[in-house]
Amino acid sequence: MKIRRNTPDQLILADTPWFIGIMLIIFIMAFVGPGILLMSTGGENIWFGLIFALGGGGLGFGAFCVFVRRVQVILDRNKDSVLIRRQSVFGYQAVEHKLSNLSHAELESTTSTREGRTSTLYRPVLVLDNGISAGRHPIVEVFTNGSGSHRMVSAVNDWLPARVVDSDTQSA
Structure with missing residues (x-):
């Protein structure tokens, strides 16, 4: 304070x-970005990309809600x-x-x-x-x-x- x-x-x-908030946003984007990229390639990567984006992004968002x-x-x-x-x-x-x-x-x-x-x-x-x-x-x-x-x-x-x-x- x-x-x-x-x-x-x-x-x-x-x-x-601010620092914790920015770091958690970067963490979220580090999972959501590649997850969306994997989903856009199609085939079997759609499910892996979805799990990667929702899992990592969800954990980051949960931490954001708790700590910020x-x-x-x-x-x-x-x-x-x-x-x-x-x-x-x-x-x-x-x-x-x-x-x-x-x-x-x-x-x-x-x-x-x-x-x-x-x-x-x-x-x-x-x-x-x-x-x-x-x-x-x-x-x-x-x-x-x-x-x-x-x-x-x-x-x-x-x-x-x-x-x-x-x-x-x-x-x-």
């Missing part, structure tokens, strides 16, 4: 997976809103929360061990303390190992107003 706008009134985070999702998060002080927009091949979804209910952002992590090596993956989540939608709301659905999740959490926490801490309050 990238920071698209960072002003005192608005923070916009966006993720458009546009995400945009808009934090707006003037509207007191947090808007999370997601768009995929299957449609568009927008969820809105009150900015005043947003406490902070943090990282969720998952750890896996493979062949003796441990790897930790992260995703940024928004934590809402109050309101009807109180809880943890992931910004993106997938966990990644890059530094993007850390940057998003830092950007949101730096942008949010500083919370006033009462130093006279004692806790047991």
Whole structure:
């Protein structure tokens, strides 16, 4: 994800997976093109070409549907809103929360061990303390190992107003 706008009134985070999308389109065309070419030659090649085009192209299209999702998060002080927009091949979804209910952002992590090596993956989540939608709301659905999740959490926490801490309050 990238920071698209960072002003005192608005923070916009966006993720458009161009690279993955373009690579999957090339993958699809690598199967559909030769498959159509084989079908056009006629004879027994029609079935092989059809299976090649539908099989490879279908797998590529399935991967495109699963992995290519546009995400945009808009934090707006003037509207007191947090808007999370997601768009995929299957449609568009927008969820809105009150900015005043947003406490902070943090990282969720998952750890896996493979062949003796441990790897930790992260995703940024928004934590809402109050309101009807109180809880943890992931910004993106997938966990990644890059530094993007850390940057998003830092950007949101730096942008949010500083919370006033009462130093006279004692806790047991």
